[in-house]
Amino acid sequence: MTFQGGEYGCGVIGKVVNVTADEKCFKDGKLDMSLVNAIAFDPYTHGYYKIGRRCGEAFKDGFKLKEKPAKKTK
Numbered sequence: 001m002t003f004q005g006g007e008y009g010c011g012v013i014g015k016v017v018n019v020t021a022d023e024k025c026f027k028d029g030k031l032d033m034s035l036v037n038a039i040a041f042d043p044y045t046h047g048y049y050k051i052g053r054r055c056g057e058a059f060k061d062g063f064k065l066k067e068k069p070a071k072k073t074k
Contacts, residue, residue, distance in 0.1 A: 012043065 002013045025035040038051040
């Protein structure tokens with residue numbers, strides 16, 4: 001595990017060493033994340049967060065955000 005700190009905050013980078021899922025979480029031989037009922041742990045707030053709903057397309061939606069001009073602040 002690596003801790004990174006900088007001007008905009010800090011973060012933790014870890015390595016996934018094992019993943020398991022119940023067979024009920026698979027559709028057509030592939031893992032269906034909407035069935036996994038996964039959680040993530042936030043060490044800064046000591047909280048767990050549910051994960052599961054798809055919210056975008058990788059390598060596509062980020063480009064849309066990048067193309068928008070930045071809003072000017074006063």
